[in-house]
Amino acid sequence: MTNMTEVYRPIGGRLLTRHFYFLAVLVLIGAYFTLRRFIFGIGDVSNLSDGFPWGIWITYDVVSGTAIACGGYAMALLVYIFNRGQFHAMIRVALLASAFGYTLAGASILVDVGRYWQLYNVFLPQYMNLNSVMLEVALCVTLYTLVLWIEFSPAILEAMRAKRALRFVRHALFFFIGLGILLPTMHQSSLGSLLIIAGHKVHPLWQTPIIPLLFLITAIAMGYGIVVFESLYAAVNLGRRLETDLLSRIGAIIPWLLSVYLIIRLGELAISGDSVYLWQPGLEPWLFITEIALFLYAIWILFDAKKRQRPTQLFWSALAVVLAGTLYRFDAFLIAYNPGPGWHYFPAVGEMMITLAIIAFEVMAYLFFVKKTPILAADS
Amino acid sequence: MNTNRRDFLKVALAGAATALTTNTAQARPPKDLPPDAVGILYDATLCIGCKACEVGCKNANAMPTITDPALEQAKDVHAIWDASSDLDSRNLNKIKAFAQGTAAVKDREQDGYSFIKRACMHCVDPDCISACPVSALTKDPLTGIVGYNPDACIGCRYCQLACPFNIPKFEFDKPFPKIVKCEMCRHLQAQGEIPACCAACPTGASLFGRVSDLLQEGQRRLNLPPGTYQDYPLHRLDSGQQRSAEVRGYHPHLYGETETGGTQYLLLAGVPFENLGLPALGPESSAQLSETIQHTLYQGLAAPTLLLGGLVYTVYRRTEAERHADDVEERRHD
Ligand code: SF4
Ligand code: SF4
């Protein structure tokens, strides 16, 4: 199935561009606030409160960040489960972005949890609570981050010319690829299940017992979206050849996923009767409509074989999928979350700077890897 | 693309089917109240808002007094009252007042006011315990007290998200923070004493006892004729001490009898509980739903293990050529 003439090459080029320095400054600012957080406490840099115990660190870095990092998962599904070998060459760069997304989600958990020095308790059997959705998420995400690096390791080993290790990894890889499909299926749905126990605090337009399914479908759609988005971005900014045909074929999968998602989500609202909340005053119905509009826009463009052949259309619709999925998560976890009267949340500067630094670091690492190690398939 | 579409639809349908069977699958049964569970009955119609319970609580739990410098300067006093206005990481127990209209008459819904006491409800089926990944929150099998173990806690604050009453509080201002919540003075109870708030309360508004007895007492009070004088026990239900007071009329609901699967902290008031900031909750805890869904999907790791087997096998077959080609290539290079 796989095209064995596939060759990966570092794309080379100067690493220390002005862009790169700008990102480094963001990382430094974030490091300053991170330091403050560890010296003076979480309240010193964030607006988190007893009413809003989770802010953008969880909602963006972990819940949305790992969904955006589902490119590796989505491509593995396509290539290995649905046997689409023609996309094989795109897996490596997708895995790289996933490995970084997950690793940095892990890093922001270290910043977010209050008692980080005891974090290893989640691995100790005497403490594990098997009823806790959080335990499942914690274990699954940690394990998957490791699996991602193992899946990605051939690229590093090739760069190091470690032949023996490379052969060993290649022979065991099928197991990790399988595991690497199972784990995100589990935790991307569980990230949604986290909210079930919050009961009435989550707005009825988002609170539903089928939230795990909705989170899973959107995570996969976001995975394909980000692969398309990243490839187009690399084409424009790193001078890569535009692979519109391949990308539009990936794009063509998205509207099917989103349609299933919309049917299930709207159907459940209608059946449960929670659709009445659409007609109530306030911000929530508008947030809901914005999400749906973004999803519909992506469906409209990507169902059209002509439109999705155009790189600009493809770019915007892929971005819309990622944005819609992120907004869905923000609405459910933060914006439409209501712990009761008197509680408000808007992220503090320090909080935002830490999150920005994490994103900046991700981009820097991505640039380093694609320029210095064999990640991107060589343009023929 | 056609096979792709079909494959994806199949996956989606399988997922939907799994989710839908959740409803028909065996739900996790509700938790039972331990027979000797202890609790507190708070009767807002008896409460005079003196806050002796708050002072008792702070002393018993070595919590700092919170002062309001501006207010103290204005009144020219120093540290004579605790100025915190709500539960937080320095207040485990709080008396709050709610007023309506002119607030002329106590315990009346229109143009009246009422006190309410807030603290951990010690739920029979606590969402916080179901949520905590590291079992830092546990329910005592005998007393039913929901306690906290900082040595286990990782500070993820999922318990705060889960608790329907927003009870667990977190020390956001400390570099080495803890979760803080009422533990019903379990350290005093271990020495045969009662919770400090009930010991301090001069009116019997905070009453300690066995939950099964307190439930009966609560029902008895709901049936008392308003305007008559009745004996109300002080401190603990079976203390033998009592006080005669006028029955002011109750809103006909014993809060905590059924809410979120029942609570060991029970509330009585003259006005509806929604007016006192308490959420309207159904008889099932969110923990029950959350655990039912999670365990239905996972079937105790059986489902993931099966799926993993299928996935690994499929991938193994699909990568056969890759592994083989690799060997050939290696040999060529060696
Ligand atoms: S009131 Fe909240 S903190 Fe207390 S036992 Fe119930 S869920 Fe836990
Ligand atoms: S903050 Fe501590 S007690 Fe609360 S859920 Fe997390 S680990 Fe458990």
Ligand code: SF4
């Ligand atoms: S001590 Fe008793 S009467 Fe005084 S505020 Fe507390 S509950 Fe009310």
